[in-house]
Amino acid sequence: MEAELAGMRVDYRRDELDVGDLASTWHEQLVRWLAEATEAGVVEPNAMVLATAGDDCFPSTRTVLAKDIDERGVVFYTNYTSAKSHDLRITRRAAATFPWYLQQRQVGLRGGVERVTPEETRAYWVTRPRGSQLGAWASAQSTYVRDRAALDACLAAAERRFADSAEVPVPPHWGGWRIVPESVEFWQGRVNRMHDRLRFEQNGIDRTWRVQRLAP
Numbered sequence: 001m002e003a004e005l006a007g008m009r010v011d012y013r014r015d016e017l018d019v020g021d022l023a024s025t026w027h028e029q030l031v032r033w034l035a036e037a038t039e040a041g042v043v044e045p046n047a048m049v050l051a052t053a054g055d056d057c058f059p060s061t062r063t064v065l066a067k068d069i070d071e072r073g074v075v076f077y078t079n080y081t082s083a084k085s086h087d088l089r090i091t092r093r094a095a096a097t098f099p100w101y102l103q104q105r106q107v108g109l110r111g112g113v114e115r116v117t118p119e120e121t122r123a124y125w126v127t128r129p130r131g132s133q134l135g136a137w138a139s140a141q142s143t144y145v146r147d148r149a150a151l152d153a154c155l156a157a158a159e160r161r162f163a164d165s166a167e168v169p170v171p172p173h174w175g176g177w178r179i180v181p182e183s184v185e186f187w188q189g190r191v192n193r194m195h196d197r198l199r200f201e202q203n204g205i206d207r208t209w210r211v212q213r214l215a216p
């Protein structure tokens with residue numbers, strides 16, 4: 001297997017990226033690439049790998065779904081008592097990567113985080129299927145569960161609890177986080193590992209943005 005792994009490689013020659021190709025803002029460029037990923041048939045194109053660190057400085061990663069992107073940042077929804085939310089509350093920082101291997105692209109961003117308003121959370125919540133809503137009530141995300149039966153019992157309890165309610169309310173422990181980027185890097189694979197890396201970087205003092213090219 002070692003030998004097979006060593007021999008695995010793909011030649012990247014699908015596309016290129018130069019400064020003149022970029023939209024004028026990071027979020028317009030991200031929305032553009034997200035649309036292109038969707039069009040190209042990338043599976044779950046809005047999935048991003050979210051990195052957080054705990055108070056022990058240990059990093060953790062997991063996938064979440066981006067549900068809103070605009071000039072304010074990138075929003076995802078989760079359980080506010082989960083391991084990731086615990087990290088975010090402590091450090092107020094996150095990084096995330098959209099891995100679009102099909103297109104030989106990735107976008108990496110990092111920045112501060114803030115909780116979205118309850119109104120924003122509710123606006124998204126009502127678009128979720130009832131089953132997902134009940135699942136959010138049933139799962140104390142990131143905590144130990146005795147076995148599958150115990151988990152199924154929690155869902156059944158949530159179903160009973162809201163059986164007579166046409167609408168399932170937003171759980172108090174659930175909502176959105178917004179990553180407010182200070183840098184966003186657009187990466188396009190190129191031949192000979194001479195990839196294009198263009199990074200929008202925000203000046204911490206006057207908040208203006210500039211684009212820098214990085215060596216691959």
Ligand SMILES: Cc1cc2nc3c(=O)[nH]c(=O)nc-3n(C[C@H](O)[C@H](O)[C@H](O)COP(=O)(O)O)c2cc1C
Nearest residue numbers: 044047062063064065077078079082083084085142
């Ligand atoms: C494709 C995909 C999408 C996911 N989307 C979310 C999401 O939007 N929110 C979420 O809380 N967990 C999502 N998950 C589950 C997380 O990866 C993770 O298991 C969970 O949030 C618990 O993480 P934590 O214990 O580090 O907090 C997703 C997993 C996959 C594979």
